[in-house]
């Protein structure tokens with residue numbers, strides 16, 4: 001049976017209140033939801049049973065300790081991350097540690113994936129499970145690995161709901177849609193996005209997802225002239241075409257960290273007659289914004305330059321300092337950090353016990 005419900009304003013406010021004393025300044029309200037400034041990501045790690053156990057434990061520990069955001073994708077560790085989250089979440093709920101309405105669960109679809117283990121012949125596996133079944137037409141596959149047709153997305157949403165054990169996914173992202181751009185014309189790309197958004201609007205009205213968005217790597221960090229560039233304003237236009245002014249294209253995920261500050265620092269987006277950074281557009285549109293790779297896939301935890309450390313007084317480790325940068329950035333709702341080890345959850349939560357940097361402190365640091 002799938003766990004009913006989804007993150008609500010009342011539930012997330014209740015969750016935030018439980019941590020008011022221990023983690024002041026940890027929660028921010030966006031779209032009526034109280035979201036923790038740190039979220040648990042589940043991308044890295046081997047597709048093994050041993051890593052499943054680690055993630056299950058880390059998810060449980062995070063949910064009972066002040067993190068109410070869990071991020072995944074159907075292809076992360078070949079569906080194993082979604083299934084490990086399901087176990088951690090179900091145990092936390094049945095153990096009375098959290099309620100479903102307190103937690104935001106986000107996942108993504110678009111990349112082809114295996115089912116737990118890599119088959120001996122991947123091409124034959126995809127032929128049998130996708131093409132021969134009629135789920136995917138060969139011409140819909142871009143770069144040999146990416147599909148965003150309505151039929152495929154509807155299927156992937158169903159699989160993710162089952163993997164995660166929840167009736168409703170709080171956020172559903174198109175996963176790196178820019179993967180398709182070098183392989184199709186802009187017209188065809190826009191047609192595919194339009195069809196995908198229409199399918200996602202339908203999934204919202206069916207109660208299978210709450211909101212949708214794009215999770216990207218390069219798309220919003222590169223200049224408008226790049227073949228991989230996406231215009232957030234154009235995507236809003238498409239969302240309005242298919243969903244009206246009450247559309248549900250409301251979430252953004254993109255890399256942001258001390259070594260990749262482009263979301264804030266690079267003017268890549270045409271908006272209101274100016275060219276501005278994507279976070280400015282997202283903020284103006286009231287979007288939920290999730291930063292991925294907050295630690296640059298661990299590298300920032302392994303040693304920051306000495307002169308950077310002074311900007312983060314009171315924090316003990318470089319991981320905490322790097323996370324403090326991300327969660328303090330104007331326009332970022334939540335810093336996602338991959339954490340399969342519960343010790344990392346505990347260490348990183350040390351950041352959430354501190355208020356984020358003020359706008360002035362943040363600006364002063366950036367100007368150095």
Ligand SMILES: NC(=O)c1ccc[n+]([C@@H]2O[C@H](COP(=O)([O-])OP(=O)(O)OC[C@H]3O[C@@H](n4cnc5c(N)ncnc54)[C@H](OP(=O)(O)O)[C@@H]3O)[C@@H](O)[C@H]2O)c1
Pocket residue numbers: 040041042043044045071072175176215216217253291292293294295296297298299301319320336337338339340341342344345347348
């Ligand atoms: N295009 C996309 O949509 C996209 C791309 C990348 C990431 N994401 C999302 O963003 C999340 C975060 O990004 P990421 O996982 O790629 O990279 P990350 O958060 O920058 O780094 C995760 C790595 O840092 C390690 N770590 C965490 N806390 C640490 C600490 N205190 N000290 C030392 N090491 C620490 C983790 O180890 P352990 O696992 O051992 O705890 C893991 O190896 C992902 O998990 C995923 O959910 C999305």
